[in-house]
Amino acid sequence: MKSQRYTDGLKKLHEIDGEAGQKVIESLQSIAPDLAKYTIEFPFGDIYQRDGLTLQQRELVTVAALTALGHSQPQLRVHTHGALNVGCKPEEIVETVIQLAVYAGFPAALNAMFTVKDVFIERGIITVE
Amino acid sequence: MKSQRYTDGLKKLHEIDGEAGQKVIESLQSIAPDLAKYTIEFPFGDIYQRDGLTLQQRELVTVAALTALGHSQPQLRVHTHGALNVGCKPEEIVETVIQLAVYAGFPAALNAMFTVKDVFIERGIITVE
């Protein structure tokens, strides 16, 4: 039996990350289904349910965190989609990454920007060169 | 002669970080005045001048980045002040740090929260226990 947090979390995961989030969850089933469960319950069932920040704010804050961490390009890809899915403007995502050049350095910002660029091309926001 | 970027940057630094920003600049004078100059010109004269994100958004994104980096408590202190100075609600700062528990782990979030708490006590937003 699924907890309320799980049910709420799964709904929120779909709202924010769409198919990409679902794929992460599925790809965990054969190795660590409980990590999938925690991913749904804690981030999406607890944190993303909270007031205090809009979903757009949460996604920009997440883009910033993932850019700073540097080693989280797959999650940055998912959350660039997520940011767009919840209504962030492409310009806001780009500006967030530019802002990070100051705090995490140019390499972190450049690598993040190329991940964002891939997502923007995939969604037709910019055209392939 | 100071560049326009310097003049604009210094004004923006004062608007955002107030006295705390000024102190950082001053404490660099005896060792690396040019690093002070670059800090004014690039982050504050270039980046914080930009459209695309409001100052409140820039500060929340910065709080997220500094929380994720983990080793930047002095800057997190300055930018917690900065976030409040430009109109972020205390709740938004707290929520940003809670959000980071998901992406950077609980230790990074807890250490950041205690820095935020110090600033909130200093400003009378919460009372000392």
Place this chain on the structure above:
Amino acid sequence: MKSQRYTDGLKKLHEIDGEAGQKVIESLQSIAPDLAKYTIEFPFGDIYQRDGLTLQQRELVTVAALTALGHSQPQLRVHTHGALNVGCKPEEIVETVIQLAVYAGFPAALNAMFTVKDVFIERGIITVE
């Protein structure tokens, strides 16, 4: 009303981290009581309840993680206590930190060792020089 995860987590937190864990929880009350709640529910109510690793293994693994992160000395202090509380031998903690010199570099290992040393002195495992 507290969830079962909260009740179980609080008990586990006390078992592992003792007074130090309780102090972290208390010091969050004025700023972010919900972060305290999540700290009890997710790490201690979910993860530390799991089979698959003994508590001793979980604590050594945590000491390794906090040593590698580098910016988490307060948590390393708490979990050095925690490791000893659940029955890890002092030697195992020391060896874990030495092992980290290989993977995270000597500065991370040295800084961690000095935190471990403080806890060992506090508990009378080694004597102050």
Place this chain on the structure above:
Amino acid sequence: MKSQRYTDGLKKLHEIDGEAGQKVIESLQSIAPDLAKYTIEFPFGDIYQRDGLTLQQRELVTVAALTALGHSQPQLRVHTHGALNVGCKPEEIVETVIQLAVYAGFPAALNAMFTVKDVFIERGIITVE
């Protein structure tokens, strides 16, 4: 002439990392044979020779460290093999990575889990989906 540390280290490297360790050593020969020598002598000739932790404990601690670092997926792959080679149970490796979600965040844990999954598929511990 090889030192005793080198001879002991090479034997230990083969015991732990098998072919994967040997490949790393070989691929360094054309660029930095001395880094290969140090890798054999210091980690494997000094540290992995020590008492105080079993080889299983050392490998779990290493999996935790590499998960926390985030940027070390090739080494995590080698040491997932290593952990299994010295007798860690698959479940212990999975649990170690789940534990890291608390300390290093979900992205670090998820990326590590997918590396572990690749190794488990390669060794037939789980089946390809």
Place this chain on the structure above:
Amino acid sequence: MKSQRYTDGLKKLHEIDGEAGQKVIESLQSIAPDLAKYTIEFPFGDIYQRDGLTLQQRELVTVAALTALGHSQPQLRVHTHGALNVGCKPEEIVETVIQLAVYAGFPAALNAMFTVKDVFIERGIITVE
């Protein structure tokens, strides 16, 4: 109209990073041309213009920084080229990375060495195995 910093920076970028630097700048045009502009103006128009360190020193220091960061292999590739372009000896680059095993750990040093190796093969400094 381009600033003097831009013109000077672009010239310095070409001197140091050659074609690889130019490609980074071009690949930013469709997504964030201003980040390209800042990359030229601040690192190359301000910092690399400075006295106090030779260009060779600046490049070795950069190789060290990128090795320590761990998540910046694309930039390490560009700056391995850069180091060679401004006259660093291959041996100096290799030694810098070996030195980093001490400070950032063996995984960071090994991953960096394999990136350096790729560049050395590309430039015919060492031959493909």
Place this chain on the structure above:
Amino acid sequence: MKSQRYTDGLKKLHEIDGEAGQKVIESLQSIAPDLAKYTIEFPFGDIYQRDGLTLQQRELVTVAALTALGHSQPQLRVHTHGALNVGCKPEEIVETVIQLAVYAGFPAALNAMFTVKDVFIERGIITVE
């Protein structure tokens, strides 16, 4: 009986880090004398003995690495002394840290600069404000 690497390493440690290095070694004796031994043997008995980089180059590279890591202020303090002890000019150390603002971000560079400043004041290179 001490190995040749130990004897050579201890001499090199004294040459580079002087009293500060000795103090680190001593403070490890009660908790992990073997970590002290490895610190002498591997970094100072192996790596700092190598040709290919001058001691000045090794120290600047180390200052860069420690600045990028962010969590290693005690080691940065020791190696700022070390850099000066082996003949680096104060200006070279300052420039190295300024260079790092580009690659590791302004917070890492600022925190490192304040550590360098402390050492410069201690040694009378700059005067207390």
